Amino acid sequence: MAALSDIGVIGLAVMGENLILNMESKGFQVTAYNRTVDKVDNFVNGRAKGKNITGAHSIEELIGSLKSPRKVMLMVKAGKPVDDFIELLIPHLDKGDIIIDGGNSHFPDTERRVNYVESKGLRYIGTGVSGGEEGALLGPSIMPGGSKEAWEEVKPIFQGIAAKVDDGAPCCDWVGDGGAGHFVKMVHNGIEYGDMQLICEIYQLMKDVLGMNADEMHEIFKEWNEGELDSYLIEITRDILAYKEDGTPIIDKILDTAGQKGTGKWTGTVALELGIPLTLITESVFARCLSALKDERVAASKVLTAGPKPSFDGDKKQFIDQLRDALYAAKVISYAQGYQMMRSAAKEYGWELNYGNIALMWRGGCIIRSRFLGNIKEAFDNNPDLTNLLLDPYFAEKIQACQDGLRKVTATAMLNGIPVPCLSAGINYYDGYRTERLPANLLQAQRDYFGAHTYERLDQPRGKYFHTNWTGRGGETSSTSYGV
């Protein structure tokens, strides 16, 4: 009889297969199962042949092949398939067994499932897994949350297969209770959206304002990837720009409409719910939406012809340096906003998030991996209660040195008619966050004028509320419940 497996994985698509091969390569025995059972045999007789991987043809066979406490990881399409498999698994599992969801589930679903599965005497982990196909095979970033008592059971497998950085530290650690793991994965994906859009805006400025071709841009991204912008997304941009089809850059032939699967939208929606100014990431989602209106944009380009034609007569080298500073500054701002949102969510949902460890989990294996996440880890290790990344001494100095580049690049873009929603969101946040007095005094006056919403005063203690009878026609009663 074959030895019992350390873990069972359900879902033999790109992520499941590669994670199983990764687990096996690290010395774990794995059982593989899939809804369409043919795929089990194809896998076991194909990529898994000769390895410590067992195929199961039913849930019963899968469960029977596992060591206790049993660990079953779902790598299936997010949504109903996860709930369906939970229902199929529960009758076969014993107290203390662990169901793991490694797909891109929305964190409220994970919160609900943790409670449900725990109510059956079982344990549940919802984990973000990032890094795509290659990451899954060679070392992804793994962000687990859920039933804390289950962590010690899965830790050797998860940390064994995760990406390693610097001194061998795994890009995987316990994130927190309930849906915390999937929440952090969602923010990761939102940050990914922001990073990608920022690079795209810089690319358009190079192409349309400076008139650079793909080879010239490739050289600049190559240079930047050797400095503090060193990251996976800069690296692939460098390589994309160099890629030729029939001797011409393929980038010039790709249709300019962006797709999306929804995790960026979730990040923006949750930011609005939490009341966090996650402006840069949210603009990056809207930028994809606007790009998708290709036919409308083509028609509008023939009607709305008023506006500048891009031109540049300044110092090109200096502007490229400003582009680099702008990209760096906006990136810092985007991460500052993302961390602000995680801090707010931790308070809202009662999670104890370790922000330095989150930076470490993102430092390798995932799509946003970068050198600068090492600096973020240091910032939160130095001060776990840091209210805003921009206030960390290292980043405060950096952002102040680079803000001028971000400001000049954004202004140049606007004067040239180039849309830069994320770069401009970045400089607007920077200026908003550092402004002692914003015009919200007028806003409060307006709210009090039409809705008796009251206001606080600069010359009175906080928490005391005043109402003015602005027109002389209103009463003295202020509103307590009507909130616009």
Ligand code: NBP
């Ligand atoms: P997919 O998201 O394409 O899902 C394929 C798997 O889901 C197959 O095993 C399929 O079974 C199963 N499945 C489907 Br589809 N509908 C089902 C249903 N109604 N009931 C039961 N099973 C069903 O696979 P993936 O791209 O490997 O991703 C797996 C998870 O990891 C997803 O949540 C995804 O969002 C997440 N993720 C993906 C990536 C990536 O780069 N692809 C990266 C990070 C995270 P079948 O073979 O019988 O149809």
